[in-house]
Amino acid sequence: MTAKAWTIVDVTSGQVLAAGDPDARVEPASLTKIMTSYLIFEALRDKRISMDQTxxxxxxxxxxxxxxSRTFIEAGKPVSVHxxxxxxxxxxxxxxxxxxxxxxxxxxxxxxELxxxxxxxxxxxxxxxxxxxGLTDPQHYTTVADIAAxxxxxxxxxxEYYKIYSEKSFTYNNIRQPNRNRLLYLDPTVDGLKTGHTKEAGYCLVSTASRPMPGAPGVNRRVLSVVVGEPTERARVQDSLSALNYGYQNFDTLRVYGANQVVATPKVWKGKESELKIGVKKDTFITVPKGMADKIKPQLxxxxxxxxxxxNGAPVGTVKVMADGKQLAEFPVVALADVPQASFIGRAxxxxxxxxVKK
Structure with missing residues (x-):
């Protein structure tokens, strides 16, 4: 890596796979527009603005x-939000x-301020x-860890809006401009995300790929890379592609439990039901180094x-994911159904x- 700072994250599990100076203060350049876009998407979602609005x-x-970098819009000339x-x-x-x-x-x-x-x-x-x-300013800063988050x-x-990042070109006012993320042309699994460059920030890139997860039909695994402060555009492309491939080639992501999968049916006291189905509300994943998948043991x-x-949804415990006696991850387990109180006699x-039992 020739980047000033970098990180590789498995988005599916939320785990950081590798990093170099992830908390160092850096200039984001046009990576700033990820936050700008996020707030615009919030406004679209909340119907404060619309794509066809002028x-x-x-x-x-x-x-x-x-x-x-310009789209070549003109002051006073109507243009759509789209x-x-x-x-x-x-x-x-x-x-x-x-x-x-x-x-x-x-x-x-x-x-x-927003x-x-x-x-x-x-x-x-x-x-x-x-x-x-993203223009240079001493008080305009971030870290690669924050950019990844x-x-x-x-x-x-x-x-639904993230898909726009995978578009390879856009034409406005008869001026066609290509997407500056060259990884979109080099790897068909890459679908984003954002480039940045100023003299002070160097060449920056947030890249992400989505590839099928082995052993989980219909499920894709997403890995994300952030590099900032690269010396050249070529370096940011090469390092980003290497980072994504490193994440896929050296780590496996496993689905520990599926959404609403029943993990156990423990005893319930003072309820109309004697047992409770417990599990997780959404798919739960963990990322481990290659070769460790068979050693994973969830402990409830x-x-x-x-x-x-x-x-329904009330926390009732935790699952600790263990391997070779070491805890790798921990996540909450919840009730998958309501259990109302029993009658007075049943409760008594x-x-x-x-x-x-307590004795």
């Missing part, structure tokens, strides 16, 4: 320099980013924004005794029985 760009878009979104994501247009920010935030400073609030909400503790497009939110929270630890009433009888 926007009249303000005078601020005239200030975008000739050496900056074209602004595609211009911001595929062409990395600073002018499109500014127009969208002013639409949603009322002004660029107003939108930047960006910093969102960063706090996501737990991005080492990130601070001062602009919407933000990118994971983007992928998981807005799958219950909060006993389980006493009704118990609501179980209360008596519990006295002897």
């Amino acid at each position: 926007v009249i760009p303000g005078e601020s878009v005239r200030k975008v320099g000739r050496d900056e 074209d602004l979104v595609y211009g911001m994501i595929i062409q990395s247009g600073n002018d499109a980013s500014i127009a969208l920010a002013e639409l949603v935030g009322g002004s660029q400073p107003g939108f930047v 960006m910093n609030r969102a960063a706090q909400r996501m737990g991005l503790k080492n990130t601070h924004y001062t602009n919407v497009d 933000l990118s994971t939110h983007m992928i998981q929270d807005f799958p 630890e219950l909060r006993e005794p389980l006493i009704a009433p118990l609501a 009888w179980d209360a008596l029985r519990l006295m002897f």
Whole structure:
């Protein structure tokens, strides 16, 4: 790796596979637009704006320099939100980013405030924004760990809009521009995410691939790489592709339990039912080094005794994933059904029985 800082994350399990200086403060350049896009997608989801809405760009878009990435929108000339979104994501247009920010935030400073609030909400503790497009500023910074976390939110929270990142080109005003993410052309499993470059930040890239998970028909495994501060575009492409392949070739991701899979049916006291089906509400995965899959052993630890009433989704214990006597991961186990209280007589009888069980 020639990057200043980098990280490789298995998005499916949420685990960091490898990293170099993941918490070092770095300049994000146009990776900033991942957060800008995220807030625009929130506005679309909440129907505060719509893709077919017409926007009249303000005078601020005239200030975008000739050496900056542009969609080539014009101040005062109507343009759709659709074209602004595609211009911001595929062409990395600073002018499109500014127009969208002013639409949603009322002004660029107003939108930047929303960006910093969102960063706090996501737990991005080492990130601070001062602009919407990623131009260099001493107080505009982040880390590759925070970029990976933000990118994971983007992928998981807005799958319908995330697909735009895989588009290889976009034409606006008869000007066709290619997606600057060269990995889209080199690896068919790559479907995102964002490039960035300034003289100060170097060449940056968030890349992610989705490939079939062995042993889990119909399930794909996603690996994400972040590199910043690369010396050349070629270096960021080579290091990013190597990072993704490293994640797939040196680690396996396993589904420990499927969504709503019954893990156990322990005894319930003082309830209308004598047993409770417990498990997890969504697929639960773990990533391990190659060759360790057969050593994985889930261990269930219950909060006993389980006493009704118990609501569907109520936490009842944990599963610790062990291998060679070491704990690799831990996740909560919940009730998969409601168990209401029994009658007064039933509760009294179980209360008596519990006295002897506890002894």
